Amino acid sequence: MRLFSGQRAFVLQRLSALVVLAYLAAAALRVAFGAPVTLAQWQAWAAQPLGAALLLLAAAALIAHAWVGVRDIVLDYVHLFALRLGVLAAAVAGFALLAAWTGFIVLSHAL
């Protein structure tokens, strides 16, 4: 099972980092040069298809990045095979749950 491991994980980690970096830069520019965002504006933006899609992309990039990082740390420090398998499985389950929950949050507001 080479999915999300080896070079693929390395590339995913870099790509997701760049995506998050782009979001941070856009948010910083918006805060620095735009008018303050009201709660109503934020909610209206998140309800639009484009806003919802951008939120989902941000969540996907963050969760993918977090998964590779947690995976690297577990592989480095947890050497007992059974324990490593258990911790990795728990991490997968946790991130899957988080992804489903975030998707539900965004989509239930947008649809």
Next chain:
Amino acid sequence: MRSRRPVFLNFARIRFPVGALASIGHRISGVVLVIALPLAALLLDRSLQAGAEPLVMPGWIRVPAALFAWAAAHHLFAGIRHLATDVGIGASLPAARRSAYAALVGAAAVGLAALIA
């Protein structure tokens, strides 16, 4: 045959040059940020609720908030440093040590600012 090189994981004996500090800080801050992810989802959910009101937080929230601010800043600064090093920018030892100092000091400044501001 056992290797004769010193193999140990005694944190009191491992020397931590500045680059190693920036690197281990990147890991530790990453763990902090992973722990904060469910809270971020919770806040996103609340902010999208109809009739959402500003949260009233207890005073001690400043301490974990400052920890989060440090973690976010350190992970950002050290992460940009790693990405730059990936493409060969600042990869020489003196430059890498300078940028490691900058990431450590900058992130500490952000954390302190969040604590006292």
